[in-house]
Amino acid sequence: MRQTQPMTSSLEPDDDALMAAYAAGDVAAFETLYARHQAALYRFVRRxxxxxxxARADEVFQDTWLRVVHARTRWQPQGAAFRTWLFTLAHHRVVDVLRRSGREVSSDAYEADDGEPWQPDSDAWQHWPAPASALPGEDLTFWRRAGEKLLDCLDQLPLPQRSAFLLHHDDGLAVDEVAAALEVGFETAKTRLRYAMSKLRACMGAYLEPLQRGA
Known part of the structure; x- marks a missing residue:
């Protein structure tokens, strides 16, 4: 199920007000922002x-918040929500970490479909029990493994597509917010989402096919 962004009641200040208060020296405002967004941010960074x-997740997570601290007096909404800006900072830090570790991070090759069917790199799921033959009580184990497989499939996506998928489907950002967070055009964000979903279906389909036959 797609998650929605945290809601604030009429008695709670919104993120913009909290950032303004923090810039004016209200440390408690920062603590509220941190509590409001830390779980979603860490999940995004980790995935x-x-x-x-x-192993670098804690480093990137802390560095992202440090950048918020340093930018507190300069930050302006400029049409983007604080949450979107926060994810933009995190995405930049992830790209930095991957490049320093020798991983190639380029979007040029990720925008065009090469026309070839995509196949996952591993076939470990073929050794998992088919749901149709599972004994009572094994459903939880099966779906836990399905969740693990989904994370494995996510790992195999190119970074731009993985970023778009996580922001839209895991963190609930609208497509225009995804585009803003990744600093790309709206159509580019839509394209990345479409390719990500296509590849994930291909990867997960090999695991879920026995379930469909059993049904």
Whole structure:
């Protein structure tokens, strides 16, 4: 299920007001912002880095908040929500980390469809029990493994497509907000989402096909 952005009641200040208060010296305002967004930000960073660089998640997470601290007196909404700006900062830091680790991070090759069917790099799911033959009580195990497989499939997406998918489907940003967070055009964001969904369906389909046959 797609998540929605945190809602604030009429008695709670919105993010813009909290940033303004923090810039004026109200440390408690920053603590409220942190509590409001820290879980979603850490999840985004962790999944964006993938399993290969998971150990860097804490570093990127803390560096992102440090950038918020340093920019508190300069930040202006300028049509973008604080949450969108926060994810933009995190995305920049992830790109920096991947480049420093020797990973190529380029969007040029990710915008065009090469016309070839995409295949996942591994076939480990073929050894998992088919749901149709599962014993009572094994459903939870099966779906836990399905969740693990989805994370593996996400790891195999190019970074621009993984970023777009996580922002839209995991963190609930609208497509225009995804485009703003990734600093790309609206149509580019839509294209990345379309390719991400196509590749994830291909990857997960090999695992879920036995379930469909059993049904």
């Amino acid at each position: 964006l880095l993938g399993s290969a660089d998971a």
